[in-house]
Amino acid sequence: MIKQKFYNYIFGFVLATFFVVLIFVANGLSISYNEALNVLVNKSVLSYITKSSTYFFGNNDIAIRLPFIILYVLSVILMYLLTKGYFKKEIDRLVNVLIFMFLPGVVSASLLINSSIVVIFCTLVYLYYYKLYSKHNYYLLVFFLFVDNSFAVLFLALFFYSLSKNENKLLVISLILFGLSMYIYGFEASGKPRSYLLDTFGIYASIFSPLIFLYFFYSLYRVGMKGTHSIYWYISITAMIFSLLFSFRQKVYIEDFAPYVVVSIPIMLKLFMHSLRVRLPEFRKLHYNIVKLAIFLLFVNTFLLLYNKPLYLILDNPEKHFAYNYSFAKDIANILKENDINNIKTFDRKLQKRLEFYGIVKGNDYFVSLYNPIKYDKKFTIKYFNKDLLDIYVRKIKQ
Incomplete structure (x- = not known):
């Protein structure tokens, strides 16, 4: 109990500190063209979110990014709550949420006006409800249909999950919602067929940082072959497989898939910790070295994401x-x-x-x-x- 409170304090302190850091970084960003369209022209969920914030806080960079930073904080808290009782040791739970917090893709989603952090938050809310009550919230799923087109990926994942668990009600509802999503938003398949597979892998590597992505990819495969196929695994593997399949033909909007992939970070960490602890201490050196390198690269990537202005000094062309x-x-x-x-x-x-x-x-x-x-x-x-x-x-x- 004492250890758990200690880890809770560390988690709270790190999250509060990073919230302040994100506010300072947000103030240093300029609005992009696509963000300006969402704020000034478009009528979407993102537009309503940003316009509500600027109504209260004025037209400034902190105001337009604050709602997404708040959703990021709430998502991190939900991830921490979701993993209660999932790991054997509380330290694993803390490490898991810290990795999730500092993933470059999640951090960037908290600062930019796009749907990624909204999708991550909504997905975690759904999963937390499922954890608490061991049943699906169909009202949330219907609500998600009108939030963003990328929830089609979640509906498809739940369809596959329901097939494996023989949950007929979920099967029917998820299939209907997937069909409605395709009908309302359509599916982009225009353009000349061209493989973007390597590009997609590269983007995923930048979202996770390279070593973490490689082990995450291996974890999904390993659990798929020998592990328990949880709802988290179905959500991530569906997003991963379909993003890679589509990238054989066309450029993939990774924002439609990545939010569902990152929610399964606990699967990766649990597999790694099990692999580490089944070995005798004298045979753990390789694992520890991999961890050190992976964490180092993670923080380097995230640091450069947040404090990237000095890179202008070494580039011949700012563009x-x-x-x-x-x-x-x-x-x-x-x-x-x-x-x-x-x-x-x-x-x-x-x-x-x-x-x-x-x-x-x-x-x-x-x-x-x-x-x-x-x-x-x-x-x-x-x-x-x-x-x-x-x-x-x-x-x-x-x-």
Whole structure:
């Protein structure tokens, strides 16, 4: 009991600290074009979430990302609650939730305006209800149908699960919901057939970090061959198999599949801990070395995800930076505002929409370009540690 309370305190402290870190990181991000569409144009679940937040907290980067950070915190808490009694030792439970917390894919989902963290949270709510009452909540499943198109993956997984467990009611309802999801949202299969299998593996490796993904993939296979096929396993294996199958033909929107894969982290860790502890202490050295390397790579990946700005110093072209689409828009808007430039025209429609979020409206007073237009009245430069990263050219439009 004392150990359990100690681990609970560690969990609470780490989660609270990381929540603060995410708030600071969110404030340093600029809105991307797709995020701007969700906030300013689209009418979707993401739009309602972000607009509700900006209504109370104003148009700023923390406001649009705060709901997703909160969903991340709630998801981590749910993962901790779900694994109570799952592991033999409480330390395993703590390690499991910390791995889940710091997975690059889960962390990025908490900071970006996309459906991934919403899907993770909803899936964990469903699984926690199932853990508490040992029955399925069909009202939640119907609700999920209208939240996001990717819940078709969950419905399909539950269909396969019901087949194996002879649960006829779940079989019928999951099949109907899957059909309705396909009818409402459709299925994208256009374009020239081309294999993206290696790309998909690469994305999964970045979501988990490479070594963890390799062992996770092995865990799903090992449990599939010799282990107990739990509802968690069915959800993850269905998402994994179908994402890989589709990637043989077309580029896969990994956001539709990855949320269902990460919920089975406990399966991986339980298998690893069992494999470790059945060995005599003198034969555990390899396992410990693998753990050290895997955790090191995990934290390096997550650290670079959160603090990636110094990478601009070593890149010859800022556009090659993986976070380029989430950079500079706020800096550009601040520079324009400082120079009383609030009404602009630009050929870059994506930049125009991003700047609109920060109060720079479309108009005919000034022309703004990020590329040298030959004729310009003012030039501003965004620097980082004295390195020029971006030039902003402004020309007043004559009336």
